[in-house]
Amino acid sequence: MDNDNILRIEGIDKLYPGVHALDNISFDIKRNTIHCLIGENGSGKSTFIKILTGVVNKTRGSIILNGRPFDPKSVKDAKNHGIVALYQELNVVDDLTVEENLTLGREKHRLGMIQKDDSLAQILSILSELDKTIELNMTVGELSTAQKQIIEIVKAVSIDCKVLVMDEPTASLSEEETRKIFEVVRKLKANGMTIIYISHKLSELFEIGDFVTVLRDGKIITTKTVQEIRKECQGNTADACLELVKMMLGRVVIESYMPSKTDYSEKILEVKNLSTDLLRNVSFDLFKGEILGFYGLVGAGKSEVARALFGIDLYSGDISIKGKKARYKRVREALKSGIAMIPEERREDGIFGKLSIKNNIPMMKIKSILKNGIISRPKENKVADDYIRMLSIAARDREQKAAFLSGGNQQKVVISKCLNRESDVLLMDEPTRGIDVGAKLEIHDITRNLANQGKGVIVFSSELPEILHLCDRIVFMNNGRVSATIKNGKNIDNDQIMKIIAEGESKI
Amino acid sequence: MVRILERVDRQKAVLVGVILAVTLAMSILSAKFFKIDNFVNILLQIAPLIIVASAANLLMITGNFDLSVGSVFAFCAIMHAYLTKNVLPIGWSILSCCIFAILWGASNGIMVGVLNVNPFIATMGSMYAARGFAYLIARWDGGANISAGLPPDFSDFGRTNVFGVFPIIIIFLIIAVAVFIFIEKKTVLGRYSYSIGCNRRASRLSGINVPGVLIIIYMIVGLLAGLCGVIQVSRVGSAYPNIGAGMEFDVLLAIFLGGTSMHGGEGSTLGMILGAFIVGLVANGLNLLNVPYFYQEVTKGALLIIAVFADQMLRRRK
Numbered sequence: 001m002d003n004d005n006i007l008r009i010e011g012i013d014k015l016y017p018g019v020h021a022l023d024n025i026s027f028d029i030k031r032n033t034i035h036c037l038i039g040e041n042g043s044g045k046s047t048f049i050k051i052l053t054g055v056v057n058k059t060r061g062s063i064i065l066n067g068r069p070f071d072p073k074s075v076k077d078a079k080n081h082g083i084v085a086l087y088q089e090l091n092v093v094d095d096l097t098v099e100e101n102l103t104l105g106r107e108k109h110r111l112g113m114i115q116k117d118d119s120l121a122q123i124l125s126i127l128s129e130l131d132k133t134i135e136l137n138m139t140v141g142e143l144s145t146a147q148k149q150i151i152e153i154v155k156a157v158s159i160d161c162k163v164l165v166m167d168e169p170t171a172s173l174s175e176e177e178t179r180k181i182f183e184v185v186r187k188l189k190a191n192g193m194t195i196i197y198i199s200h201k202l203s204e205l206f207e208i209g210d211f212v213t214v215l216r217d218g219k220i221i222t223t224k225t226v227q228e229i230r231k232e233c234q235g236n237t238a239d240a241c242l243e244l245v246k247m248m249l250g251r252v253v254i255e256s257y258m259p260s261k262t263d264y265s266e267k268i269l270e271v272k273n274l275s276t277d278l279l280r281n282v283s284f285d286l287f288k289g290e291i292l293g294f295y296g297l298v299g300a301g302k303s304e305v306a307r308a309l310f311g312i313d314l315y316s317g318d319i320s321i322k323g324k325k326a327r328y329k330r331v332r333e334a335l336k337s338g339i340a341m342i343p344e345e346r347r348e349d350g351i352f353g354k355l356s357i358k359n360n361i362p363m364m365k366i367k368s369i370l371k372n373g374i375i376s377r378p379k380e381n382k383v384a385d386d387y388i389r390m391l392s393i394a395a396r397d398r399e400q401k402a403a404f405l406s407g408g409n410q411q412k413v414v415i416s417k418c419l420n421r422e423s424d425v426l427l428m429d430e431p432t433r434g435i436d437v438g439a440k441l442e443i444h445d446i447t448r449n450l451a452n453q454g455k456g457v458i459v460f461s462s463e464l465p466e467i468l469h470l471c472d473r474i475v476f477m478n479n480g481r482v483s484a485t486i487k488n489g490k491n492i493d494n495d496q497i498m499k500i501i502a503e504g505e506s507k508i
Numbered sequence: 509m510v511r512i513l514e515r516v517d518r519q520k521a522v523l524v525g526v527i528l529a530v531t532l533a534m535s536i537l538s539a540k541f542f543k544i545d546n547f548v549n550i551l552l553q554i555a556p557l558i559i560v561a562s563a564a565n566l567l568m569i570t571g572n573f574d575l576s577v578g579s580v581f582a583f584c585a586i587m588h589a590y591l592t593k594n595v596l597p598i599g600w601s602i603l604s605c606c607i608f609a610i611l612w613g614a615s616n617g618i619m620v621g622v623l624n625v626n627p628f629i630a631t632m633g634s635m636y637a638a639r640g641f642a643y644l645i646a647r648w649d650g651g652a653n654i655s656a657g658l659p660p661d662f663s664d665f666g667r668t669n670v671f672g673v674f675p676i677i678i679i680f681l682i683i684a685v686a687v688f689i690f691i692e693k694k695t696v697l698g699r700y701s702y703s704i705g706c707n708r709r710a711s712r713l714s715g716i717n718v719p720g721v722l723i724i725i726y727m728i729v730g731l732l733a734g735l736c737g738v739i740q741v742s743r744v745g746s747a748y749p750n751i752g753a754g755m756e757f758d759v760l761l762a763i764f765l766g767g768t769s770m771h772g773g774e775g776s777t778l779g780m781i782l783g784a785f786i787v788g789l790v791a792n793g794l795n796l797l798n799v800p801y802f803y804q805e806v807t808k809g810a811l812l813i814i815a816v817f818a819d820q821m822l823r824r825r826k
Contacts, residue, residue, distance in 0.1 A: 331715055336715075343713055351707070352703050352710060354774055363699075366696050374694045
């Protein structure tokens with residue numbers, strides 16, 4: 001029996017401070033199959049891969065590789081046992097040739113001078129089997145993303161890799177390139193390799209997957225063969241997608257949605273045919289006093305909408321704010337026309353860690369603390385104290401450096417910064433990611449208050465409960481397009497939402 | 509009293525301690541050191557350094573730096589001599605040199621702020637170019653330097669004593685320091701400098717015109733370097749194209765000793781001044797002790813490494 005399973009995962013637990021990333025997961029991976037792992041952000045996929053490839057240590061449990069206990073101490077150790085992971089960030093050197101990339105780190109040398117040898121012949125045969133169009137003397141920088149991936153795959157195969165982990169290999173590929181990668185994956189399987197395939201595109205797993213394991217909140221929901229899933233749905237891919245989406249997201253409880261006090265009379269923001277590299281004709285309206293939600297699985301294009309609206313990415317299409325056409329290329333211009341954004345990456349894009357709370361808050365509207373063109377300390381202190389009180393920011397005092405605050409309080413500082421700008425439209429990109437439950441609820445209350453004060457708020461979130469809890473209308477996004485816009489309320493039901501998400505998925 | 513003590517941070521206290529220690533040591537070792545004349549001398553020597561460093565310090569707070577200050581200093585010095593000797597009255601020449609200096613700064617600022625060239629590369633390029641022009645201008649004049657044939661009142665500007673006592677460079681020193689302490693604490697430019705150095709991406713997303721701020725600061729740095737060059741050449745009375753060589757590193761030395769981080773986001777004019785005094789006192793003291801020049805360079809190097817290392821240790825303990 002064990003001969004069938006190349007990997008057997010037995011009761012793995014992973015605890016990070018305050019987070020139970022993996023909760024007693026067990027499943028088998030059969031030899032020479034393509035085993036897909038799916039789950040939303042934070043479901044534990046990445047943690048599992050990191051444990052398998054020796055990047056992090058597990059807290060409990062065991063891995064059996066080929067019938068023997070396996071506990072990788074490092075990435076190198078995992079590689080020596082034949083387990084290699086390909087990440088989205090490709091690990092190739094653009095300036096070197098294909099040959100130099102393939103032999104990187106394994107050059108035979110004498111006194112530091114590189115010697116050619118026969119192992120190259122073996123690599124060459126693997127390469128030509130997988131992709132005949134790549135030649136050894138090409139510079140890797142000239143290759144397409146898919147071809148670069150193939151270079152990495154060849155590297156893995158040439159060091160006798162038995163289990164290849166592919167983390168979203170097709171995330172940034174065109175359809176044609178995706179085909180190419182599928183072809184390579186099938187060839188690898190034909191040559192006896194086992195592949196663990198992670199993707200957010202559900203349609204892909206029906207195309208190449210043999211097994212599917214669904215993870216949610218660090219737990220295994222199920223492990224099935226793709227055929228079983230197909231059979232259960234009488235071969236209907238859309239229904240099968242729906243089943244998977246339901247498993248991935250779980251049952252969403254719509255508990256405490258409170259409609260905003262808007263009468264939908266005044267359009268505050270009108271977006272028509274917004275397009276960028278990743279967005280296709282996104283159109284929607286935002287009303288005064290409304291909270292609009294943008295929901296989609298990872299990679300659906302939510303953040304891209306926020307970035308385009310805030311002038312970070314170049315876009316085509318029409319944006320009008322309060323009936324006035326707005327056209328901007330810069331963040332400054334977006335701010336001027338009345339849009340402010342709370343960015344997704346709090347540390348990188350939001351706070352000024354080395355500066356105090358009181359220095360952080362007026363940053364988007366420095367005028368608010370000026371008196372005769374000069375920074376006025378009393379004004380600055382007042383602005384800071386007002387927001388610290390209003391949003392109940394837990395800090396020693398206003399002089400405390402933002403870097404030393406907790407995530408939730410840092411986020412409140414970022415929100416204060418935006419509120420101080422007094423914009424009409426507020427974009428909140430993943431406003432509560434990585435924040436404890438208490439602070440999360442507070443931020444939801446703050447958001448609702450803002451809408452009730454007559455601002456238009458757009459919440460971009462990959463947490464469906466958050467969207468359903470907070471938003472008056474919900475725009476569902478998929479693959480850079482709007483797949484549906486629905487009104488939130490008591491009558492909304494779980495199946496309807498799951499269907500919308502799954503339909504978008506199966507269409508790709 | 510306690511409040512004052514609380515507000516002076518540990519890092520500046522260390523600097524003051526070092527200054528006192530150096531003063532004490534030099535006073536014991538050399539009888540000529542602890543004299544008013546000598547301190548005036550030291551102040552005159554480090555005045556151009558402090559003036560340029562006060563702007564360069566703000567630039568370092570944004571996380572950027574300028575290696576071309578010594579060359580711009582020389583370019584404007586020799587340009588001033590050339591113009592007054594051949595083309596323009598003194599007043600107009602000073603004005604023209606200031607404009608040239610601002611243009612050097614603007615070009616650095618555009619390269620770093622708009623074209624995103626690494627400041628090391630961009631300002632090293634201007635460093636070579638400005639120095640090259642300094643030699644070239646001397647050549648236009650027909651020699652390796654410009655010392656003969658200058659107008660008789662050439663030295664008046666640099667040797668002016670305001671109120672009959674204060675050399676003009678000291679007046680500029682006081683103005684520059686006062687202005688930059690004000691900019692640092694009270695103005696939008698100062699606040700934006702800290703924010704850019706602290707987090708450039710967040711600054712952009714807060715609507716701050718990052719390239720604009722960088723260009724302005726580079727222009728001020730250029731202006732002050734050029735103006736100091738003009739005053740210096742006027743004080744000395746002759747212009748050599750190799751004047752101000754190595755000044756960029758003395759400026760950086762003062763800034764780093766003063767506790768401004770290379771990554772930006774923190775630092776102060778006051779700290780930089782203390783740093784400059786350490787540089788000046790040590791150089792002067794070693795001179796009085798007749799220590800050969802190359803040992804002085806070794807001392808500077810050791811000083812820098814020890815200072816930055818000590819600073820890191822202090823920070824880590826926090």
